[in-house]
Amino acid sequence: MADRTVADLVVERLRAWHVPRVFGSPGAAIAPVVAALDAAGGDPEFIPARHEESAAFMASGHAKFTAEVGVCLATQGPGAVHLLDGLYDAKLDSKPVVAIVGEDVTGPLGGAYEEIGLSRLFGDVCHQFVRYGRLPGQVPALLDQAFRTATATRSPTCVVLPHALQVATVPDLQPQAAGVMSGVPGGPLARVLPHDADLDAAASLLTTGRRVAILVGQGAHDAAAEIVALADRLGAGVATSLLGKPVLDERLPFHTGVLGEVGTTAAAQLMGGCDTLLLVGTNDPWTDWFPLPGQVRTVQVDIDGRRIGTRYPVDVPLVGDATETLRALLARVPARPNQRWRGVVESAVDRWRQTAAERAAAPAEPINPQRVLQELSARLPHRGAVAVDVGSVIYWYARHLELPPGVRAQLCGTLGSMGCALPYALAAKLARPDEPVLALLGDGAMQFNGLAELITVAHHWRRWRDPRLVVLVLNNRDHSGAGGDGRGPFGALGDRRPDVPYAGWARLLGLHGVRVDRPELVGPAWDEVLAADRPSVLEAVVDPAVPLESPEPALADLRGLVADGDAARRVRDRMLDTRMTVEAEDLR
Structure with missing residues (x-):
């Protein structure tokens, strides 16, 4: 019987933490851990990515779609550097990820090939926890601490294991490390509720509001029923990050x-029209679209007290879990809905839906990208997952894809790094192989990581109970990401991308591929790929000149006058420039 090594201990700790799979790219400095994973019989499974950046995005995507800790590994030097993008994604979107990095510092004259100072490299992105393994007996506790820290802080952590340590033998008499905490890995460590006095103050503020708005973020992911109930009691309108x-x-x-x-x-x-704002689990950075400072009174609910008031002034802070905090508020807020305000909100929603339909139906050459997402919206399976990349596709996803309850969707929301969607989709599919998954991306993102990671899809798909992993590529050959209004980083003179036969590449790999360049064929193309017996690429040739048309912030012309409250009020009285705000004035 072969001697037990530290690499075997690593696998045992991963198994103890119920880690189903590890994403990574092999390399000499991490080879002993990879070999131990290969010998583990799929518990946990090792998923080799084509690039370490994709592996880190897969780990972040796993954390996002499953609420578990994602795990990635890499070798030293360039391999470690390549992890940074996905780890920063996890850090900025508050997801738990553990990175395991190998290091071999033996070399001529004391200098190692590919040597980089890993403590400094990961010191920012994994600032909550970066540790080196030194002795075999330390490794189990070190990994446990990395997992506990990632879970407690909802952030990435890093453990560096020297190659010599990985191959070190562990005496048979060494006691096994103690079991890890009970419960679901990645779940909340404790019940967190605000003080009663704060809940009372928040309920009083919300009840006295005449025009209540609720802004919902990812931190409210389990609180849908409570948000709807509170909105109905207050007659509130709802928006999301x-x-x-x-x-x-x-x-x-x-x-x-x-x-x-x-x-x-x-x-x-x-x-623009509300006088009371409730923020639930959101750290939305687009504050230009928030109410004017001084316009509203605000309650914010967040489980992380460090985020209270960082984006907008707050009158009543509530530090606590969103679901339980909202339940406590519901027990204190009487049913006093403002039906006139709710009617104003619903009228605005109806007008927007008509506008969105008109935009999607507008002619384009050859296809309007908004139509592609609208056609999907009518056909979107009522279970499964959607992964969205960075670029103009985010605009069309945000406005034209209507998500039914039960469909999970994720994107690189805060970092905004291109190339995440296909790694995310793979992580979601591996976690739930019996559900359909869609990846929505542009041709630029497809050329970043997508073309390579389709090879990973082709390697795994025959084991999936539901073979559908559909990759939408909006092919506009536009490098700027600006859309028709020329607002991207390259302006209206954006470089043209080289055209790639994306659907043909899928067919070459044994997958299904459809290329569509006529608007009347978009719906049938979606029907075809959603019914395919294998993963598919739907390549839609779309018009890069379709404008993004970002909404104007309500009362945008007043934002430079907020320092002069009297001037702002005078101008506001004569410059109510949206129909909703005009109607809101009638409710005063």
Whole structure:
């Protein structure tokens, strides 16, 4: 019987933490751990990515779609550097990930090939926890601490294991490490509720509000029923952050959609007309679309007290879990809905939906990208997952894809790094192989990581109970990401991308591929790929000149006058420039 090594201990600790799979790319400095994973019989499974950046995105995507700790590994030097993008994604979107990095510092004259100072490299992105393994007996506790820290802080952590340590033998008499905490890995460590006095103050503020708006973020992911109940009691309108889009049923008549640059006019108008704002689990950075400072009184609910008031002034802070905090508020808030305000909100939603339909139906050469997402919206399976990349596709996803309850959706919401969607989709599919998964991306993102990771899809798909992993590529050959208004980093003179036969590449790998360049064939193309017996690439040739048309912030012309309250009020009286705000004035 072979001697037990530290690499075997690593696998045992991963198994103890119920880690189903590890994403990574092999290399000499991490080879002993990879070999131990290969010998583990799939518990946990090792998923080799084509690039370490993709592996880190897969780990972050696993954390996002499953609420578990994602795990990735890499070798030293360039391999470790390549992990940074996905780890920063996890850090900025508050997801638990553990990175295991190998290091071999033996070399001529004391200098190792590919040597980089890993403590400094990961010191920012994994600032909560970066540790080196030194002795075999330390490794189990070190990994446990990395997992506990990632879970408690909702952030990435890093453990560096020297190659010599990985191959070190562990005496048979060494006691096994103690079992890890009970419960679901990645779940909350404790019940967190605000003080009664704060809940009473928040309930009083919300009850006295005449025009209440609720902004929902990803931190409210389990609180949909409580948000709807509170909105009905107050007659409130609801908007979401981009990351909060999957939280609520978007078919609700008072759901105004996503707020911000990629969002809807109805959401911007809701913020412009409200006098009371409830923020639930959101750290939305698009504050230009928030109400004018001084316009509203605000309650914010967040489990992380460090985020209270960082984006907008708050009158009543509530540090606590969103679901339980909202239940406590519901027990204190009487049913006093303002039906006139709710009617104003619903009218704005109806106008926006008509506008969105008109935009999607507008002619383009050859296909309007908005139509592609609208056609999907009518066909979207009522279970499964959607992964969205960075670029103009985010605008069309935010406005035109209506997510039914039960469909999970994720994107690189805060970092905004291109190339995440296909790694995310793979992580989601591996976690639930019996459900359909869609990846939505542009041709630029497909050329970043997508073409390579389709090889990974081709390697795994025959084991999936539901073979559907559909990759939409919006092929506009535009490097700028600006859309027709020329607002991207390269302006209106954006470089043209080389054209790639994306659907043909899928067919070459043994997958299904469809290329569509006529608008009347978009719907049938979706029907074909959603019914395919294997993963598919739908390549839609779309018009790069279609404008992004970001909504104007309500009362945008007043934002330079907020320092002069009297001037702002005078101008506001004569410059109510949205229909919703005008109607809101009539309710005063």
